[in-house]
Amino acid sequence: MMLRYILGRLAQAVGVLWAVFTVTFVVLYLLPSNPVALLLAAGDVQVEDLSPEQLAALEAKYGLDEPVYVQYFDQLWQLVRLDFGNSISKNVPVSQLLVPRLGSTLALGMTAILLTVVVGVAVAYLAAYVQWRPARVLLRRLPAVGVSFPPFFIGLLLIQVFAFSLGWLPATGSDGWQTLILPAITMAIPTSAMLAQVLTRSLDDSLAEPYITTARAKGLSRHVVQARHALRNAALPALTLLGMLLGATVAEAVVVETVFTRDGLGRLAQEAVLAQDVHVVQAVVLVVAAAFVAINLVVDLIYPLIDPRVTHAHRTH
């Protein structure tokens, strides 16, 4: 039963990827300009300055002289073979751009999400646990503050304090674990705030359930009640949110990677969009979509472990 469930989800994932490819292809080819003109404009040369032969040679080089449907199927077939083509603006195979940056962004995203979970859960747990009113209010207001600072501001602030003034950590670069810390904190502040907010709310709801009263009546300590009983039941909405936050890592990485001069997928995506570097944009979108699908698959697989009712629901359908 579980195997069928997973296979079904995998088939869905392939469908999603194909749809994403098709939509990006259509959008990119409907944009009002041709990539060759843009490429030349970036170099202060207008497309009008080239002879028709030179232009044709350039278009042939990038496969832009074929009919659109031929380009579509060519590219689809290339993708099936994991060949992303060549970058127009950077003159190298897209995979060569993608692979090192994927690793960098993955490391950043994972560190940030780890921080998000630790900080988010801790704040929510304490917000529900602490009984001293001022501390309770403070812990409940904290997430709102965390969400309201824009990441670029937090990033510049952290750089100013920890890199330039104290000199503890490097301000720029993507080599070594030291360069991960400040950007990961920058990314984790808004996400952990969101997680804390959602988790606090659902913890409150769980703590109001009758089974909590039962557990308390059995004489269990508040800590045990909250950690063993309430938190587990409150975790589902937080897990869904976490899946979405993970999926949005690349979008967030655009800002953070620019501020901290990290060589990552987010910056690559932004630069490729500005340069209308079709193949790179497509590859990045597909990789992000694949990551999103994979993360949600994992989240879906974790649900039944936390809450057995989820698989029950599947069985009855």
Add this chain to the structure above:
Amino acid sequence: MRKPRRIGALSLAAVMGLAACGGGGSPTAAAGDTPVPGGTLKIAFWDDAQGCIDPNQVYWIESRSLDRQIADSLTDQDPETGKIVPWLATDWAVSDDAKTYTFNLRKGVTFSDGTPLDAAAVKTSLDGTFALGPRSVLGLTYLAGYASSTVVDADTVTVDFDTPNAAFLQATSTTTLAILSPKTYQETPEQRCAGKVVGSGAFTLDSYTAAKQARLTKRKDYAWPSSLVKNQGAAYLDAIEVSYIKEDSVRVGSLTSGAIDIAWPREPISEADQQLIQAAGGSIESRPLPGISYQLVPNVAKGGPLADLTVRQALQKAIDRKTYASTIYWADYPVVASVFDSTTPHFADQSAALAYDPDGAARLLDEAGWKLGSDGYRYKDGKKLTLVDPVTVASPGDQLVQDQLKKVGIDLSLKVVTAAQRVEIFASGGFDLALTVLTRADPSVLGSALDQAVSKQGTAIYSQDGATATKVSELFAKGLQAVDPTKRGLVYADLQKYLVEQGVSFPVFERVQLAGLSSKVRGFAFTSEAFLRANDIWLSK
């Protein structure tokens, strides 16, 4: 290790900062300093969008600054006078029709792969650059009319053109026409872009990862710099390490915290950041980028208001360039004085014709039939005097010009579009004013933007009516035929006067390259085209 912050020095440094940035001379080059060899220079640029290091192909100015260290050229250009001086070529002869150039080469020069630099290597290099065609966007114009190169003997090479190209001599001083090892041309253009380039420069390229890092190490046996370099032997620096930091404040912070030695931005370093750098003991170097100044070009072809010469002359008077320089930049920022920046050879000052004169502008507009309406804008036959200027971002500078034009009743409409859309608009003529800039230390560069005889760009096609275009093309052609510098100077002086008077171009500001240096950096120098020259740089302890 780290120096404590010197808050107290800030206000004094602020005053000194203003004094230093206009001077251009290096305040760090105190007398009695003897260069100490050794050390690694860390330099941070803002970005590397083209992702190419091949001097023959690249147009990105940051890459060209690195290329200057790894590849030498036939000639060099004096930043002060614009004069072309010997480098790999000891002397040369130019035919009177500017179609044949003969270069005598310096003996004993080798590429870093050991190959000797001889006439055959020069021919391979020029042929190889020409063969790049549109892949070398600058090479296309530098080698305009290129026919062939001929090896006369081992030390003599002749370059022939089909059409006169008097600007070619200056082109031989550029990084674009730098001479690379013959083996380099066996690599594909892509591989060359990615770093497979071998030159005869004072440094060799160890590694290059686009937009991430580059590392250059010194060539110990280097002994053939141009006469413009003080240090006639191997470089003082052991190596140069390059990074790219996109965020201005992070780049400046890296400089003041000692993580880098040179912060090299694209946009001028802000006044506040200059003060920060000076407060940390550093200094600022600056040089206006030679070539086309930042200017707006009219569309006279679509029957808009700018088809009328009187309106164009009014517009010329309505821009307050002095205020632009002092408010958008700082108090003694250079004021643009021609269609060329002041460092361009044969630059001729047109500041009298470019003076701010709102009353004169108003008079001319009245004369042309544009009457002031109750809303402060001018109208003629019920039509508002609106000029469409497509921009990608409405910068503070654009808004200042908009405000200045409003004072005489002109409505400057800043139409915000994407870069891609702007290319289309410039090509199709859907504008009243279009921006153009380009860096090259030779006045012929403006032809690529304005000369209808050679350029099909929107800024050329739409900016002049038939009679004006004939005259403009004639002047550009004369400039490319005139070999004698005095004659060239006269032609380009005529051209600059004509373009300003006829309102073919509206200069707005002078483009300036700045570099922030740490207190350790000595012997910094700009090349003529405002690129880095590292031969004389050394690091004090």
